[in-house]
Amino acid sequence: MSHSVTLLWWGLAGLTVAGALAVLLVREMMRLMLGLGVFLVGIAGMYAWYGFGLLGVAEVFVYVGGVLVLFLLAITAMGRDSESRAIVRRLDVGAATVSLGLGAVLVLALRGLLPGTSPVAGATVEKTADALLGGLLSHFEIAGVVLLVGLVAALAIVGGGEDR
Amino acid sequence: MLSCALVAAGLYGVMTRRDLVAVLASIEVMLGGATLLLVAYGAAGSTPAAVASAQGYALLVLAVGAAEAAVGIALLVSLIRRGRTRSEDITEVRG
Numbered sequence: 001m002s003h004s005v006t007l008l009w010w011g012l013a014g015l016t017v018a019g020a021l022a023v024l025l026v027r028e029m030m031r032l033m034l035g036l037g038v039f040l041v042g043i044a045g046m047y048a049w050y051g052f053g054l055l056g057v058a059e060v061f062v063y064v065g066g067v068l069v070l071f072l073l074a075i076t077a078m079g080r081d082s083e084s085r086a087i088v089r090r091l092d093v094g095a096a097t098v099s100l101g102l103g104a105v106l107v108l109a110l111r112g113l114l115p116g117t118s119p120v121a122g123a124t125v126e127k128t129a130d131a132l133l134g135g136l137l138s139h140f141e142i143a144g145v146v147l148l149v150g151l152v153a154a155l156a157i158v159g160g161g162e163d164r
Numbered sequence: 165m166l167s168c169a170l171v172a173a174g175l176y177g178v179m180t181r182r183d184l185v186a187v188l189a190s191i192e193v194m195l196g197g198a199t200l201l202l203v204a205y206g207a208a209g210s211t212p213a214a215v216a217s218a219q220g221y222a223l224l225v226l227a228v229g230a231a232e233a234a235v236g237i238a239l240l241v242s243l244i245r246r247g248r249t250r251s252e253d254i255t256e257v258r259g
Contacts, residue, residue: 013166016196020170023189024177036189043196050207052219058226067192067233074240075185095179103172107165110201118207127216128223136220143224150231154238 009049016042029075033068040064054125167204170197184243188236195229 019042022035040063048056132140170193177190199222206218 016166016170020173020193020196023186023193024173024181029183029185032186032189036192039193039196043200046200047203047222050203051215052203052206052222055203055219055222055226058223062226062230063192067230070233070237071185071189074237074244077241077244078185092176092180095176098179099172099176102175103168106168106171110168124212124216127212128219131213131216131220132223136217136224139221139224143227146228147231150235154234157235157238157242 005049009046012042012045012049014042015039016046018042029078030072033071033075036071037064037068040068054128167197167201170194170200173197184236184240188233188240191236192229192233195225195232199225199229 016039019035019037019039023032023039026032026035040059044056044059044064046056047053047059174190174192174194174197177193178187181187181190202218202222202225206215206222
């Protein structure tokens with residue numbers, strides 16, 4: 001693997017981590033959304049780096065173009081930065097311990113299982129479509145049902161609020 | 165290692181942030197870390213079919229994550245109508 005390709009991976013990883021830190025630490029909502037956008041773009045770039053171009057494009061379309069815009073709409077509807085006015089709490093030691101513990105358990109569990117990764121070729125749209133409509137057909141159907149249930153649940157939650 | 169750190173960081177955000185938008189954003193960080201791990205495993209696959217399957221699985225995770233975000237935002241809209249957006253207020257929402 002060439003030096004520039006490795007450097008690109010580190011750049012994308014830095015972008016992703018910076019976005020995630022902004023989501024965790026920033027109190028002002030619009031800046032938090034900006035951080036989430038940076039995180040999602042970084043993750044999409046990492047997918048593309050690994051050779052999963054379709055997934056990276058889908059991430060940008062679905063999350064950056066859809067979910068992030070929905071979040072911004074919700075913040076605009078709130079009309080205020082609720083958390084920016086809240087008391088800024090100090091580091092929650094219990095939550096930090098649990099999170100670090102989970103991270104350590106995951107690293108220990110996965111250590112040795114993940115070989116050194118590098119970009120791959122072969123994740124073409126045709127092969128992915130073959131997989132989704134072949135061996136993964138049942139998974140594809142279940143995901144469709146989950147999406148339908150999610151849509152109905154969202155409508156029920158918002159509609160239920162209207163009745164009252 | 166990066167994906168494990170992202171999952172742990174997202175969990176910290178879920179436990180410490182009080183605003184529902186921030187909690188949802190932290191869940192997205194966790195989901196991104198988990199999907200990144202799936203992609204990394206897929207990239208280590210030996211055959212093109214295995215790599216394509218990994219991409220298929222990751223696309224399904226992406227779709228389910230979008231559904232989760234839609235339900236979360238619906239909850240948020242419902243709470244906004246009541247003038248509350250804190251994560252502990254979520255017990256007030258009934259469909």
